Every structure is written in structure tokens, then in C-alpha cells.
Amino acid sequence: MAKPGLGERLKNLFSKNSSGEDFYEDFEDILIEGDIGAAAAIEISEHLRETFGRKGPESREQVSSELKTLIGGMMNEADTAVDPEKTTIILVLGVNGVGKTTTIAKMAEYYRGKYGLEPVLSAGDTFRAAAIDQLKLHGERLNLKVVHQQPGSDPGAVIYDSIESANARNAKLIIADTAGRMHNKANLVKELQKIDKIIASKASNAEYRKILVIDATTGQNGFRQAELFHEAVGIDQIVLTKYDSSAKGGVAVSISSKLGLPIAFIGTGEKYSDLKVFNTEEYVEKLLS
Numbered sequence: 001m002a003k004p005g006l007g008e009r010l011k012n013l014f015s016k017n018s019s020g021e022d023f024y025e026d027f028e029d030i031l032i033e034g035d036i037g038a039a040a041a042i043e044i045s046e047h048l049r050e051t052f053g054r055k056g057p058e059s060r061e062q063v064s065s066e067l068k069t070l071i072g073g074m075m076n077e078a079d080t081a082v083d084p085e086k087t088t089i090i091l092v093l094g095v096n097g098v099g100k101t102t103t104i105a106k107m108a109e110y111y112r113g114k115y116g117l118e119p120v121l122s123a124g125d126t127f128r129a130a131a132i133d134q135l136k137l138h139g140e141r142l143n144l145k146v147v148h149q150q151p152g153s154d155p156g157a158v159i160y161d162s163i164e165s166a167n168a169r170n171a172k173l174i175i176a177d178t179a180g181r182m183h184n185k186a187n188l189v190k191e192l193q194k195i196d197k198i199i200a201s202k203a204s205n206a207e208y209r210k211i212l213v214i215d216a217t218t219g220q221n222g223f224r225q226a227e228l229f230h231e232a233v234g235i236d237q238i239v240l241t242k243y244d245s246s247a248k249g250g251v252a253v254s255i256s257s258k259l260g261l262p263i264a265f266i267g268t269g270e271k272y273s274d275l276k277v278f279n280t281e282e283y284v285e286k287l288l289s
Helices: 006-015 020-033 038-052 060-074 100-115 129-142 155-169 185-202 220-233 251-259 280-288
Strands: 088-093 120-122 173-176 207-215 237-241 263-267 275-277
Touching (some): 006 060, 006 280, 020 038, 060 251, 088 100, 100 237, 155 173, 207 220, 207 251, 220 251, 237 251
Parallel strands (some): 120 173, 207 237
8 A cells, every 4th residue: 555645635634633742752753754854854944934833824825835936945856958969968977677678768758758869778787697688688779889798797898898899889878777785885975986987088078977866666765765866976967766655755946945956857667758847836746745
């Protein structure tokens, strides 16, 4: 059974007729249970105290209206546009199981449809044979070039070959997979710094983005992943996957507000077309519905 969304939890809260400090404590709990995170929940709750005073709001409509404005102001929308005349390299990061490889295929389909580009896909997760095979399969289905090597190969060499291949084809977009599992943070930093160096030397004039994929169902684990990757290599944008119900996705609020990371896309299903450019107004409306 799916857990109730934030809007339903608010409705239940007002049916309890709690007021004053009891209301604010229950309200904070609701936000935290909705994956918004403790720090953001306290910030939102304090804002409501200032707005409605010690007694608290009189209706759910009052709170919903205030939350739409407040949460909307905490969110950042990423610039997803690319210049079709300029080379763009998108390095896609994330832990195993978040839907990273499928997201790469969806992004390729999005940019092809939007800009008429023929992206080159780079199988940079050489630690898992399944990741290479999966990306190759997506490439076959989408009729796109996939640059790959044998499992266990140097990921940096795959990225290098991908840039060479794109240049030879005059392809202006490269979307590269990366390993989602490292033994520790030091390994992660070392591996990604090496890839950074290769991209800087081979494509210094390219637009270069590091995009982190987060599973919307993992709650505050997703926030901790964003924190780790951002501290390690500096993330530019976030993609939120498995976002198919109003009970999910609250983690985007804390990622956006506390880490300052803009949201680029949300994945809503399995089809290649199930990737939408993030829209704050739509997101907040769904979160509170």
C-alpha cells in the first residue's frame, strides 16, 4: 500500500483539530515523513509560526497556499538547454539501482527530439558488465552510437574514445555513464577527477555538465547521496527518477534548498518519453495534492 502524500497528511492533521505547539510539532513530523528533511522542515515550520502566530492556522487551505509559495521559493529549476552548434558533454552519476542507464537513454531521446541531435552514448560504467550491456541495448533500440570496451576497462579510456568518436561523427552531444559503486569516497573522487581531467584536456571548449540521478523513493538517502557526490566532484544538476506518485519526491526540496542544486528532469515511467523537464509549479502542486 502506497504511503499517503503530503496533501493527504495535511488533511489528516486538520481532522485532528490540533492547535498551537501541538500543531507545529505534528506539522514538522509530516514534512519529515514526506522526505523533505529535518532542516528544511524546521525552516518551513518557523515560517508558518511567523505567519500564523502561536495559535496556528485555521484551515488546511491557508497552509497549502502558504506552502505553495514557500516551497516554490526554495526550489531551483535547472537550465536544460544545449547549443546544437557546440559540443556538450553530460556526465551522468549516481549509485547503482537509481535508474541511471535508463535515464541516459531518456535524455538522449529528449535531446534528439528537442534539438535534432544524434547523441553518442558512452558506457563509462566498466565495473558492471550488465551496465555496458544495458546501454548497448538502449543504443540499439534508439539507433544511437554506443562507445564501449570490455568490463574492467579503464573508464577514462572509454570517455576518451567517446569524445574521439563524437568528433569524428561531428556529433555535438555525448552522454556518459559512470560507475555507481565505489569502495569508498576516496575511490569515487579519484575516479571522477581522472575523468574530469580527460574531458578538460580533450574537450576544453565543450559545455560540460555533471548530472546526478536520484531515486525519488529513497527519501533522505537521496539527500545524502547528493551531498556526497556534490562534495566530491561538484554536481551541476539533479534528475529525480521513479517519481510517479505524490507520496514521493519530497527529497527534492532539501536537495534544492540546502545544497543549492537545481532539478533538471523528473522520470515518471519506463518509456523513453517518460522524462519531463522539471517545473516548480507542477512539482509543488503535485506534492501538496
